[in-house]
Amino acid sequence: MADSEADWNILFACWVIAAVSTAGSLFFSHVMEFDPCVLCWYQRICLFPLVFILAAGLFPLDRTVVRYSLPLAAAGLLTAAYHNLLYAGFIPKGIRPCAKGVSCTEEYINLFGILSIPMLSLLAFAALTALLILLKRREP
Amino acid sequence: MKKKKIFAAVCLALIGGFVLASSYYRKQRAAQLGFMAQKNAETFVRPHSPILGDVAAKVYLVKFTDPACETCASFSGFVKQIMAAYPGKIKLVIRYAPFHEGADAVAAMLEGAKRQGKFWEALDALYVSQGYWTQHHQVVPDLAFNVVGRAGVDKERLKKDMKDPAIAEVLAQDRADAAALGVDKTPGFFVNGKPLVVFGIRELRALIESELLASDSL
Numbered sequence: 001m002a003d004s005e006a007d008w009n010i011l012f013a014c015w016v017i018a019a020v021s022t023a024g025s026l027f028f029s030h031v032m033e034f035d036p037c038v039l040c041w042y043q044r045i046c047l048f049p050l051v052f053i054l055a056a057g058l059f060p061l062d063r064t065v066v067r068y069s070l071p072l073a074a075a076g077l078l079t080a081a082y083h084n085l086l087y088a089g090f091i092p093k094g095i096r097p098c099a100k101g102v103s104c105t106e107e108y109i110n111l112f113g114i115l116s117i118p119m120l121s122l123l124a125f126a127a128l129t130a131l132l133i134l135l136k137r138r139e140p
Numbered sequence: 141m142k143k144k145k146i147f148a149a150v151c152l153a154l155i156g157g158f159v160l161a162s163s164y165y166r167k168q169r170a171a172q173l174g175f176m177a178q179k180n181a182e183t184f185v186r187p188h189s190p191i192l193g194d195v196a197a198k199v200y201l202v203k204f205t206d207p208a209c210e211t212c213a214s215f216s217g218f219v220k221q222i223m224a225a226y227p228g229k230i231k232l233v234i235r236y237a238p239f240h241e242g243a244d245a246v247a248a249m250l251e252g253a254k255r256q257g258k259f260w261e262a263l264d265a266l267y268v269s270q271g272y273w274t275q276h277h278q279v280v281p282d283l284a285f286n287v288v289g290r291a292g293v294d295k296e297r298l299k300k301d302m303k304d305p306a307i308a309e310v311l312a313q314d315r316a317d318a319a320a321l322g323v324d325k326t327p328g329f330f331v332n333g334k335p336l337v338v339f340g341i342r343e344l345r346a347l348i349e350s351e352l353l354a355s356d357s358l
Contacts, residue, residue, distance in 0.1 A: 016150060027158060
């Protein structure tokens with residue numbers, strides 16, 4: 001019983017991360033009126049469903065939810081990693097996929113000199129992926 | 141049961157936090173721009189800006205408009221109504237924010253019409269026949285030119301005036317002011333320097349009326 005309690009807590013933490021990130025993302029786009037760039041959209045596609053999928057796995061606790069949520073988290077993590085490399089200038093201009101529309105490298109916010117929007121996304125997806133892998137490893 | 145309660149509490153906290161943060165952010169932003177209004181009112185009203193209304197009117201309704209923008213056209217009727225409802229109390233200031241492709245040329249036509257004293261006639265004509273001179277959201281400058289001509293503007297003179305670099309300067313200034321004030325959609329309204337934060341006819345009326353009250357115009 002103690003095990004399933006810990007599993008529930010891990011999954012709940014995942015859901016909180018996804019929900020807070022979704023709220024933050026919607027705040028940036030709807031309240032602060034920052035237009036999401038193409039890469040942001042790909043990350044949102046990975047993030048928004050997690051709020052519902054993870055919540056569904058909580059009641060009652062269903063460990064198999066990892067199978068459905070980990071691919072989304074991993075895809076989001078990869079996109080976020082790419083976005084951050086682009087943002088930091090490690091990927092040269094020529095292969096940037098979003099020359100039209102909103103620039104993926106425009107700086108909207110910068111908290112404490114390091115926390116840009118792509119960085120927040122990277123942190124959220126990294127935490128989600130790590131916690132979901134942890135949950136997967138704990139499977140009996 | 142406890143878990144469900146925690147889950148529900150977090151949901152509520154998130155939604156509540158979102159709503160509170162939104163209203164706080166909007167207030168901050170409005171306060172910021174209001175402050176800017178006092179400090180540099182010229183950002184809102186330039187000497188070249190066309191102004192309609194009584195000289196003594198204390199309430200400046202500044203409209204950043206794109207002649208090709210449908211919402212701008214549909215708001216123009218409402219703006220007329222509210223100005224008629226408070227005669228002599230409101231001044232309408234038009235600023236250009238030609239965001240549609242090709243709308244620059246139409247703004248230049250309006251500036252040309254202004255030199256012939258036909259600005260408001262030309263603007264009304266363009267709004268009314270917008271569907272004719274824009275096709276699939278694309279500006280057809282020749283058709284717009286005809287519309288302006290039919291509003292009583294001398295076409296030959298207009299053609300010459302439109303090439304005047306002074307007109308390009310006016311457009312560049314308006315564009316820069318729009319950017320400085322954070323106008324990225326049209327119409328962008330400011331009433332005595334206060335931005336219309338939530339877009340809508342009712343909201344605009346409320347903002348105008350609160351400024352009428354604040355300026356002792358009522």
